[in-house]
Amino acid sequence: MNYTECIHYLEKEVGFGSVPGLERIQALCDKLGNPERELSVIHVAGTNGKGSAVAMLSSILKEAGYRVGTYTSPHLDRYNERFIINGQQISDDDFAKEITLMKNICDELAEEGKDVPTLFEIVTGAAFHYFAEKKVDILILEVGLGGKYDATNIIPHPLLSLIMSISIDHTDFLGDSIEKIAAEKAGIIKKNCPVVLYSQDKIVYNIMWTKSQEMNAPLYSPQNAEVHISSQTLEGTVFSVKTDLLNLLDLKLSMLGDYQIHNCITVLEACAVLQKNGLFLSEDAIRTGLKNARWAGRMEICGKNPLILLDGAHNADGILQLAASIQTYFEHKKVTLILGVLGDKEYTKMAECILPHADTVILTEPHSERKLDVFSLARSISSHKGMIYTEKEIETAYEKALSVTPADGIILCCGSLYMIGAMRTYILNR
Numbered sequence: 001m002n003y004t005e006c007i008h009y010l011e012k013e014v015g016f017g018s019v020p021g022l023e024r025i026q027a028l029c030d031k032l033g034n035p036e037r038e039l040s041v042i043h044v045a046g047t048n049g050k051g052s053a054v055a056m057l058s059s060i061l062k063e064a065g066y067r068v069g070t071y072t073s074p075h076l077d078r079y080n081e082r083f084i085i086n087g088q089q090i091s092d093d094d095f096a097k098e099i100t101l102m103k104n105i106c107d108e109l110a111e112e113g114k115d116v117p118t119l120f121e122i123v124t125g126a127a128f129h130y131f132a133e134k135k136v137d138i139l140i141l142e143v144g145l146g147g148k149y150d151a152t153n154i155i156p157h158p159l160l161s162l163i164m165s166i167s168i169d170h171t172d173f174l175g176d177s178i179e180k181i182a183a184e185k186a187g188i189i190k191k192n193c194p195v196v197l198y199s200q201d202k203i204v205y206n207i208m209w210t211k212s213q214e215m216n217a218p219l220y221s222p223q224n225a226e227v228h229i230s231s232q233t234l235e236g237t238v239f240s241v242k243t244d245l246l247n248l249l250d251l252k253l254s255m256l257g258d259y260q261i262h263n264c265i266t267v268l269e270a271c272a273v274l275q276k277n278g279l280f281l282s283e284d285a286i287r288t289g290l291k292n293a294r295w296a297g298r299m300e301i302c303g304k305n306p307l308i309l310l311d312g313a314h315n316a317d318g319i320l321q322l323a324a325s326i327q328t329y330f331e332h333k334k335v336t337l338i339l340g341v342l343g344d345k346e347y348t349k350m351a352e353c354i355l356p357h358a359d360t361v362i363l364t365e366p367h368s369e370r371k372l373d374v375f376s377l378a379r380s381i382s383s384h385k386g387m388i389y390t391e392k393e394i395e396t397a398y399e400k401a402l403s404v405t406p407a408d409g410i411i412l413c414c415g416s417l418y419m420i421g422a423m424r425t426y427i428l429n430r
Helices: 003-014 023-032 050-063 092-111 119-133 178-188 202-214 258-276 283-292 316-330 347-357 374-380 394-404 417-429
Strands: 041-045 068-071 083-085 138-142 160-163 195-197 226-233 236-242 247-253 300-303 307-310 335-339 360-363 387-390 410-414
Touching: 003 092, 003 119, 023 092, 023 119, 041 050, 041 178, 050 068, 050 138, 050 258, 050 283, 068 119, 083 119, 092 119, 160 178, 160 258, 178 202, 195 202, 195 258, 226 258, 226 316, 236 258, 247 258, 247 283, 258 283, 258 316, 300 417, 307 417, 316 347, 316 410, 335 347, 335 394, 347 374, 360 374, 360 394, 374 387, 387 394, 394 410, 394 417, 410 417
Parallel strands: 041 138, 041 160, 068 138, 160 195, 307 410, 335 360, 335 410, 360 387
Antiparallel strands: 068 083, 226 236, 236 247, 300 307
């Protein structure tokens, strides 16, 4: 199959959907010769902040001289974004080779009467095979959904389990309480493998501590980090941090957002634990890596006059953190909000968090079968006192925003990664 045929196979023949369990991905990897066992892995879970942590860590490790693979999901524009080695996406040809191999194995499994892997499991199997073939020194592996039953969780012995911020999301798969969700995320903790945990509420921390004790896994968390912010502008953040494991002054973080400071502190704790366990990371590599780290679609500036800002916040906690950042950077600016959400999210709560920061609101629809239509979204925010427009098409929503936003104003797009991905592609090609 060529690249286009591979996409058709994945999306039309296999189709979207998530089924818990590790049997299918394990059967696929067994036929591949278990490439997942050849890789040195940093496994990253959490509700929010996973992608940002991957971006920071990969940048730091690259600066330290390692050949670093990153596997993330979902993509914003193309599947190639999910497979990266030292900043370079997988080629179309290599992607086609990997997915063709996966299809052949899936056909074998079907002939044997076994369940065929899901789309995410097929792509994850391809990732394990690709990164093992390319002999990366370290693979930073992002969990797709949850942890315990996620396809990435067949790795046997990670260098580190990194668990970022945990909040309510994907309740249909992970459970309807923070305790149930935390227990699912804790499923990536492996016997005798160190764990670094984002500074969490006590209820989440205790669940992780209990699981770590059960697995004899050392647990580290910057719960009492001392942080001093020297400056916070659109050029980046300069801050100092001290924990039990580290003491770093005047770090420069280019990724924007109040929430990125907390993500960064967790990544720095992870670096300290990796060092403690024998991985060489110089302070220069850490500083330069943070300064150079980028993550598309997270407080990403895509234009000026007016300032165009894309953020992939797509659940209530993510939107709340975004709202705090809007106050920090744009307190006295006119904000036009382009909002598109999925129907299975806490969209009313999301809107309540972000609408007070918007002067004008334009509602649109993500490119997803799970989208919430603009009319249902409009009914849920009917109490908003500002101007509200409805534009089903993402492109027309953006053009409308340009027409109503002053040159010194802000156009903020958020609510869904599907919407952000399509919007980003349109803006960059416009």
